[in-house]
Amino acid sequence: xxxxxESSEEAEKDPQEPSKRPKFSINDDVDILREILKRLxxxxxxxxxxxxxxxxxxxxxxxxxxxxLCFRHVSSPxxxxxxxxxxxxxxxxxxxxxxxxxxxxRLGDSDRVRKRVWTRHAVQLSLSLFCIDSYERRLSxxxxxxxxxFLCNPINx
Amino acid sequence: xxxxxxxNSKIGGxxxxxxxxxxxxxxxxxxxxxxxxxxxxxxxxxxGYKVRSSDMADVAQKLEKLEMVMAxxxxxGISHLASDTVHYDPTDLHGWVQSMLTELDGSPNCLDPxxxxxxQQIGDNIxxxxxxxxxxxxxxxxxxxxxxxxxxxxxxDSEYDLRAIPGKAVFPQSKTTDSENSPKRLKxxxxxxxxxxxxxxxxxxxxxVLVDSQENGVRLVHALMAxxxxxxxxxxxxxxxxxxxxxxxxxxxxxxxRKVASCFAQALAHRIYGISQxxxxxxxxxxxxxHFYESCPYLxxxxxxxxxxxxxxxxTADRVHVIDFGLKxxxxxxxxxxxxxxxPGGPPTFRLTGIGPPxxxxxxxxxxxxxxxxQLAKTIGVQxxxxxxxxxxxxxxxxxLIEIRPGEAVAVNSVFELxxxxxxxxxxxxxLNTIKAVNPKIVTVVEQEANHNEALFLDRFxxxxxxxxxxxxxxxxxxxxxxxxxxxRQDVLxxxxxxxxxxxxxxxxxxxxxxxxxxxxxxxxxxxxxAGFEPVHLGSNAFKQASMxxxxxxxxxxxxxxxxxxxxxxxxxxRPLIATSAWKFPAGEL
Numbered sequence: 001x002x003x004x005x006e007s008s009e010e011a012e013k014d015p016q017e018p019s020k021r022p023k024f025s026i027n028d029d030v031d032i033l034r035e036i037l038k039r040l041x042x043x044x045x046x047x048x049x050x051x052x053x054x055x056x057x058x059x060x061x062x063x064x065x066x067x068x069l070c071f072r073h074v075s076s077p078x079x080x081x082x083x084x085x086x087x088x089x090x091x092x093x094x095x096x097x098x099x100x101x102x103x104x105x106r107l108g109d110s111d112r113v114r115k116r117v118w119t120r121h122a123v124q125l126s127l128s129l130f131c132i133d134s135y136e137r138r139l140s141x142x143x144x145x146x147x148x149x150f151l152c153n154p155i156n157x
Numbered sequence: 158x159x160x161x162x163x164x165n166s167k168i169g170g171x172x173x174x175x176x177x178x179x180x181x182x183x184x185x186x187x188x189x190x191x192x193x194x195x196x197x198x199x200x201x202x203x204x205g206y207k208v209r210s211s212d213m214a215d216v217a218q219k220l221e222k223l224e225m226v227m228a229x230x231x232x233x234g235i236s237h238l239a240s241d242t243v244h245y246d247p248t249d250l251h252g253w254v255q256s257m258l259t260e261l262d263g264s265p266n267c268l269d270p271x272x273x274x275x276x277q278q279i280g281d282n283i284x285x286x287x288x289x290x291x292x293x294x295x296x297x298x299x300x301x302x303x304x305x306x307x308x309x310x311x312x313x314d315s316e317y318d319l320r321a322i323p324g325k326a327v328f329p330q331s332k333t334t335d336s337e338n339s340p341k342r343l344k345x346x347x348x349x350x351x352x353x354x355x356x357x358x359x360x361x362x363x364x365x366v367l368v369d370s371q372e373n374g375v376r377l378v379h380a381l382m383a384x385x386x387x388x389x390x391x392x393x394x395x396x397x398x399x400x401x402x403x404x405x406x407x408x409x410x411x412x413x414x415r416k417v418a419s420c421f422a423q424a425l426a427h428r429i430y431g432i433s434q435x436x437x438x439x440x441x442x443x444x445x446x447x448h449f450y451e452s453c454p455y456l457x458x459x460x461x462x463x464x465x466x467x468x469x470x471x472x473t474a475d476r477v478h479v480i481d482f483g484l485k486x487x488x489x490x491x492x493x494x495x496x497x498x499x500x501p502g503g504p505p506t507f508r509l510t511g512i513g514p515p516x517x518x519x520x521x522x523x524x525x526x527x528x529x530x531x532q533l534a535k536t537i538g539v540q541x542x543x544x545x546x547x548x549x550x551x552x553x554x555x556x557x558l559i560e561i562r563p564g565e566a567v568a569v570n571s572v573f574e575l576x577x578x579x580x581x582x583x584x585x586x587x588x589l590n591t592i593k594a595v596n597p598k599i600v601t602v603v604e605q606e607a608n609h610n611e612a613l614f615l616d617r618f619x620x621x622x623x624x625x626x627x628x629x630x631x632x633x634x635x636x637x638x639x640x641x642x643x644x645x646r647q648d649v650l651x652x653x654x655x656x657x658x659x660x661x662x663x664x665x666x667x668x669x670x671x672x673x674x675x676x677x678x679x680x681x682x683x684x685x686x687x688a689g690f691e692p693v694h695l696g697s698n699a700f701k702q703a704s705m706x707x708x709x710x711x712x713x714x715x716x717x718x719x720x721x722x723x724x725x726x727x728x729x730x731x732r733p734l735i736a737t738s739a740w741k742f743p744a745g746e747l
Contacts, residue, residue, distance in 0.1 A: 085498050088536035106709045121701045124496070125709070128461070131495035131537075132488065138529050139486060 027054050034058065038068045042101055045069065066092035070100045074123055086127070089134040098133055099126040377406040377418050378622070384425055385618040396429050413633040417626045420657045421618075424664035433670065434661045438517045443485050445658070448651030450488060453635055454710045455735050458703055458718075458727045459572050460489040463601035465699035466739040467568045468496050470599035474566035477505045480559060480595065482551055482571040484511030487526040489572070491533055498537045506540040510559060515547050523547060550577070552584045556594035567595050572603040575681075579610060579674040589688045593742050599693060600740040602685070605675040606726055606733045609663045621663045624675075624734070628656055631729035634715045678724055678736040690740040694723030699737075703727070 026033055037048060037058060045066075049059035059065060070092050071078055086095055103126050384399035400422055407418035427434060450456040471477045477497070481489070490509060497504045509530065513523045523545030534541030548554055551574065561567060569592050578584040592600055607624040611617045632649055662673040676684075682692070700720055707716045707727075719726045719733060726733035 079499065079501065081499055081503075085495060085537045088538070089495075103709050107705070119701075121698070121705055125702060125705050127495055127499070128492040131491045131533075134536075135488070135491035135529070135533050138532060 027052075030054075030058070034062060034065065037065050040069075042069060042096065060093075063087065063092045066096050070096050070126075071123070073104075074120070076120075078123065082127070086130070089130055090137075095126065095130050099130045103129075373406055373409045374414055377403065377410060377414070380406055381418065381421055381425075381622060382615075382619065384422075385615050388425060388428055389614045393429055396425065400425050400429060413626070413629040416653060417622070417629045420625065420660045421622060421664065423657075424661045427661060427665035432665075434658065434665060437658075439514045439522070440516070443522075445651050445655040446485055447488075448648045449655045452645070452648035452652040453632055454707060454716060455727060456488070456572070457706060458725075459603040459735060459737060460492065461702055461706055462695060462699045462725050462737040463570055463572065463603060463739075464489065464493045464496065465702060466599055466601050466693065466695050466737075467493060467570065468500075469696060469698070470568060470693070470739075470741075471497070471505065471566055472500075474598075475505050476508070476562070476565040477568070478508040478510065478561065478565045479568045479570060480510045480512070480597075482512050482569070482574040484513045484523055484526055484545070487511065487530050489570070490530055494530070494534055494539050494541070495537060498539050504539045506542070507534065508542045508544070508562075508565065510544045510546065512546045512548060512551065512554065514549060521545065521547075550581075550584070551588045551591075552578065552581070554588070554591055556591050559595055561595055567597040569595065569597045569600045571601070573605065575602060576604055576610075576674045576676060577672040579676070580669050580672050585684070586688070589685075589690075593689065597742065600690065600742070601737065602681065602740065603735060603737045604678070604681055606678055606728070606736045607675045608677050608680065610674040610676050618664060621660060623732070625656060625660050627729050627732045627734060629653070631715060631734070632656075634729070635710070678721065678726065678738065681736075681738065682724075685738075685740050689742060691743050692723055693739040693741050695720075695725050695737065695739055699725060 026036075033055070037045065037055070040048060045059055049056045067083070067086075086092055089095075090098075103122060107122065380399055380403045384396050384403060387393075387396035387399055403418060403422045403425075407415050407422060410418060426432075446456075467479065479490070479493070481487075487509075494504075494507060497507060509527070511523050511527060516522050524543075527543030527545055531541050531543055544560070546554065546558065575585065575588070578588055605624070607620055609617055609621050609624070611620065632652055659673050662671060663675075666672075685692075700718065703718045703725060707718060710716065715729050717728050717730065717733075719728065721736075724736055724738040726736045728734045
């Protein structure tokens with residue numbers, strides 16, 4: 001993917017050789033780009049955000065990318081009422097960073113729960129923790145919520 | 158303090174001491190008659206030994222030296238001291254020690270284990286920090302019988318005091334498994350202790366290792382127990398000596414053991430000296446509570462399981478009203494509001510009545526919390542209403558004050574609030590009646606799983622020691638396994654302070670002041686049952702959520718969730734520490 005981008009970028013920088021220029025650049029069609037990025041996992045999305053400004057702004061601002069990431073492993077899709085709540089509490093990217101990613105990795109490591117598919121309990125737990133996180137930020141005036149520190153501090157993309 | 162002096166006229170009767178002070182301030186506590194025969198040290202006089210205050214430093218030095226000499230001469234034996242009845246009056250401590258020293262500096266004779274036992278006991282007795290208070294110090298030859306008997310009773314105290322002499326710490330004893338040394342190690346279970354005649358040497362011989370922190374740990378526990386027993390018997394001087402001893406032993410420990418021991422030693426000291434625990438304002442106590450919330454999963458477990466029970470009870474209600482007996486920072490309610498918001502069929506209207514203590518600076522802390530919760534509710538689309546009640550105690554809450562609207566489902570939630578009511582007779586019944594009067598659909602109760610409300614001080618102390626040791630262990634376990642950020646370390650420290658205050662209350666406070674009157678789940682079951690409440694089983698959802706919460710909790714390997722007749726308990730390894738239960742009042746359901 002990166003390779004593809006490089007080649008198209010390279011070609012764009014070289015307008016003097018129109019014959020070499022491909023007919024299609026991924027950056028021309030943001031929707032396709034979005035569809036591709038939607039299917040990435042967390043670390044890859046992080047890497048993708050470092051590629052160029054367009055990709056960076058997409059990953060930062062387009063929360064739907066992260067929504068797909070959050071609920072990818074859930075057996076049944078979450079009800080539509082979830083989205084406004086999550087958005088109000090801080091967005092899917094934050095949900096992923098603060099709750100989903102640590103919970104998933106911790107559950108994956110722990111001996112007790114080895115499922116790859118998320119049960120609704122895990123979803124509920126993540127959402128509850130996310131809500132508590134949002135409330136704590138309000139209480140302490142947007143300082144970093146410490147009640148979720150037990151999940152280990154995530155890196156911020 | 159009574160002393161038995163069998164038939165030895167040499168040993169003076171009576172405890173006479175001047176109440177002039179030594180360097181330690183505790184002398185003020187005890188005022189006794191002036192003795193015209195010179196300034197005697199009070200503490201030792203209380204133990205029955207007359208020592209001039211001016212000689213004290215000298216005596217202490219000589220005692221140390223004596224200690225060293227006696228220890229080294231263990232294998233060679235100092236039996237001649239036992240058989241030689243012509244000894245100086247041991248109450249004349251100075252002279253006695255001097256005589257012992259001069260004799261021991263010579264060549265010691267052959268070994269006699271029972272004599273060693275006798276000597277050992279005597280050695281114990283002369284030390285200022287000795288625990289045994291009822292020991293014969295008279296005639297050595299015919300006192301062996303008594304000492305033999307006494308060894309069965311006081312095996313707990315004596316040897317620790319020896320070990321505690323600071324000089325010894327630098328002076329390692331050689332490891333020996335000789336049976337001669339076994340009289341010194343009379344600590345083991347009483348069943349092995351039957352020494353009716355001093356002539357029989359106890360067979361088991363334990364190696365004598367001086368600086369062994371595991372042994373010190375066991376000694377520490379024994380010393381704590383001995384001190385508590387002394388407090389119960391109102392033997393305050395003994396207790397004081399033991400408390401200092403505990404402090405010294407605690408310093409040799411590491412980690413959770415040291416913290417627990419120092420907490421309990423401090424609490425015991427408060428009790429002995431009659432110092433009351435300084436009360437802290439509710440802002441500070443809320444802050445400690447928050448740190449405790451963050452550093453370990455107990456409160457989160459409590460909130461999650463209670464919320465699940467409330468959620469299930471409110472499954473079909475359009476209007477819900479929760480009465481929280483201890484609102485504090487309202488940390489329990491965001492998760493419930495979020496779950497209600499995502500409930501199929503949409504959220505109900507949510508009313509919250511929060512109860513809290515009065516603030517010292519008259520700020521309305523409850524309203525501030527209510528406001529923050531309202532903001533959160535608005536963002537997630539839940540209709541929210543808040544009402545705060547300020548009262549000193551839940552007893553002051555009248556059912557008529559709480560506005561119950563028709564058609565709303567009511568839940569009453571109490572996390573660590575009910576046990577305080579047990580301090581006042583009749584309070585708990587009044588509050589339970591208030592609960593019944595609001596006609597709740599569900600009552601969730603979370604309490605510590607321990608019996609810290611026994612009538613006897615010693616029982617309370619023992620229970621509390623076990624409980625808080627486990628608590629501190631769990632804090633230690635969760636803090637050591639992850640690399641801690643400074644904020645997390647602060648959380649752990651504040652949590653320890655939070656627990657320390659509870660310990661101090663259980664151990665040092667009496668009467669109405671002692672509010673940490675924890676009772677076990679079975680006791681609460683009995684209480685709720687006799688008040689007419691019926692248990693509601695916390696379902697498998699609550700169990701799964703709780704298990705998942707713990708699986709996710711860093712450093713949570715030791716935590717265990719158990720289910721017990723529909724109630725959930727969270728514990729550390731095998732010891733349950735908090736219990737969540739849910740109740741309903743069937744008479745209200747019509």
